[in-house]
Amino acid sequence: MQEPVLPRRLISQPFQSSYKSQGKARDAPLKRQCLPVVYQRQYRTQAGESKSDVSKAGNGAGSSSLTPRIIHTVKDLRAWRREALMNGKKVGFVPTMGALHAGHLNLVQASLENNDCTVVSIFVNPAQFAPHEDLSSYPRTLPSDTAALSQLSSGEDRRVDIIFAPSVSEMYPSGLTQVVQDQVGAFVEVKGLSHQMEGGSRPTFFRGVVTVCTKLFHAVQPDATYFGQKDIQQSVILRRLLSDLLFPFPEPQNMHVLPTTRDPITGLALSSRNAYLSPKTREKYAPALYRALMAGQLAWEQVQEPEEGKSSSGEGAMRIRRTLQAARKVIAGEAALAQKDGVRLQLDYISLNDPSTLANLEQQAASVGSSDFKVDKAIMSGALLASEIEPDGKKSRVTRLIDNVLLGFSM
Numbered sequence: 119m120q121e122p123v124l125p126r127r128l129i130s131q132p133f134q135s136s137y138k139s140q141g142k143a144r145d146a147p148l149k150r151q152c153l154p155v156v157y158q159r160q161y162r163t164q165a166g167e168s169k170s171d172v173s174k175a176g177n178g179a180g181s182s183s184l185t186p187r188i189i190h191t192v193k194d195l196r197a198w199r200r201e202a203l204m205n206g207k208k209v210g211f212v213p214t215m216g217a218l219h220a221g222h223l224n225l226v227q228a229s230l231e232n233n234d235c236t237v238v239s240i241f242v243n244p245a246q247f248a249p250h251e252d253l254s255s256y257p258r259t260l261p262s263d264t265a266a267l268s269q270l271s272s273g274e275d276r277r278v279d280i281i282f283a284p285s286v287s288e289m290y291p292s293g294l295t296q297v298v299q300d301q302v303g304a305f306v307e308v309k310g311l312s313h314q315m316e317g318g319s320r321p322t323f324f325r326g327v328v329t330v331c332t333k334l335f336h337a338v339q340p341d342a343t344y345f346g347q348k349d350i351q352q353s354v355i356l357r358r359l360l361s362d363l364l365f366p367f368p369e370p371q372n373m374h375v376l377p378t379t380r381d382p383i384t385g386l387a388l389s390s391r392n393a394y395l396s397p398k399t400r401e402k403y404a405p406a407l408y409r410a411l412m413a414g415q416l417a418w419e420q421v422q423e424p425e426e427g428k429s430s431s432g433e434g435a436m437r438i439r440r441t442l443q444a445a446r447k448v449i450a451g452e453a454a455l456a457q458k459d460g461v462r463l464q465l466d467y468i469s470l471n472d473p474s475t476l477a478n479l480e481q482q483a484a485s486v487g488s489s490d491f492k493v494d495k496a497i498m499s500g501a502l503l504a505s506e507i508e509p510d511g512k513k514s515r516v517t518r519l520i521d522n523v524l525l526g527f528s529m
């Protein structure tokens with residue numbers, strides 16, 4: 119079979135997504151519609167260099183920096199929030215684990231454009247790491263994160279007001295073990311959406327995410343919050359949390375999910391964990407996942423769903439099959455090339471899932487019977503494990519890369 123050929127527009131489009139004001143909260147024209155070019159550049163350098171690049175970054179002519187206030191306790195945050203409420207300020211919130219990159223900064227920019235005040239949390243949440251995962255080595259870069267946030271401003275010169283950087287004991291006052299079976303106290307889970315896709319390999323991950331986000335939402339009480347499409351399952355789950363548990367702050371419709379920010383040349387989704395990759399792996403092989411998703415998207419678009427009322431005669435099942443085949447084939451090809459170059463790429467999964475139930479569509483197509491199966495929207499997502507093969511044959515650290523594309527719908 120022939121290798122799938124990706125149209126140029128799919129591999130060379132400008133990946134830097136710039137958040138444009140939705141004009142809901144503010145009518146003022148945007149002075150800056152995208153992030154400074156310097157933020158794009160950091161992904162082409164090593165982690166250490168990138169941090170200092172960011173801290174030195176300016177917004178271009180006339181830029182100035184203003185350091186946000188750093189708050190470490192829930193008590194101080196609540197005092198600040200009470201005052202904002204009394205002054206009728208609309209508060210936007212961006213939760214992060216720090217080691218900020220242009221993807222995070224795009225979310226913060228959206229909050230600045232659409233709210234009076236902006237809070238960014240930086241907290242590496244132990245509850246979402248399994249005991250064997252990278253909690254201890256996860257990059258912690260508060261000084262350069264603070265410097266990067268100091269550079270941002272809205273068209274009306276609104277700045278990041280607060281960096282909320284609590285300790286683990288502040289967020290887990292009764293203590294915490296990462297071993298779920300041994301945990302005591304209040305934890306939050308969203309059932310039915312947390313065991314597939316990322317949850318298949320990280321079974322306790324979303325329990326940790328949902329628990330910490332519940333705490334953060336209670337502490338910040340934001341009017342609006344901003345998340346990235348890169349972690350698509352997290353967004354679907356958190357929206358469900360907000361609606362099922364009747365959260366007043368933020369209300370579910372005020373949780374915004376913004377497109378994935380990518381390396382402008384390779385298309386690699388920006389991620390704090392990309393700092394673990396060698397330049398060779400980051401530039402040549404890690405983008406394989408995105409290239410696979412693009413090939414899948416092309417295959418999806420080539421199989422049209424029958425119009426409403428017309429018989430399906432198996433197009434739905436064929437669409438699923440061809441889409442996944444195209445994507446998986448790209449990974450297989452790229453893994454073979456990488457292997458020859460001393461890099462191991464191992465596919466954890468590529469799947470198609472229903473955008474709201476997250477049901478696995480490949481399995482559904484098989485169980486429903488292919489002639490009756492219809493599908494017009496899906497999340498195609500995947501996880502790829504990348505590692506270097508050392509000269510002594512040992513593998514270096516394994517980095518988990520995730521990515522997704524939305525087929526037939528938007529968030």
Ligand SMILES: Nc1ncnc2c1ncn2[C@@H]1O[C@H](COP(=O)(O)OP(=O)(O)OP(=O)(O)O)[C@@H](O)[C@H]1O
Pocket residue numbers: 213214215216221222225344345346347348349376377378379380387388389390391392
């Ligand atoms: N490339 C990106 N584009 C848009 N949003 C992003 C991107 N990367 C992360 N985000 C979003 O930023 C928020 C904080 O994410 P987080 O601090 O875990 O960063 P990360 O880069 O995803 O880190 P990790 O390497 O641990 O996955 C989340 O809402 C996440 O979806």
Ligand SMILES: CC(C)(CO)[C@@H](O)C(=O)[O-]
Pocket residue numbers: 213214215241243246327330331349352
């Ligand atoms: C939402 C979040 C900050 C919770 O720790 C984390 O999962 C992330 O950064 O995506």
Ligand code: BAL
Pocket residue numbers: 215246349
């Ligand atoms: N953005 C996801 C954070 C994590 O993998 O823990």
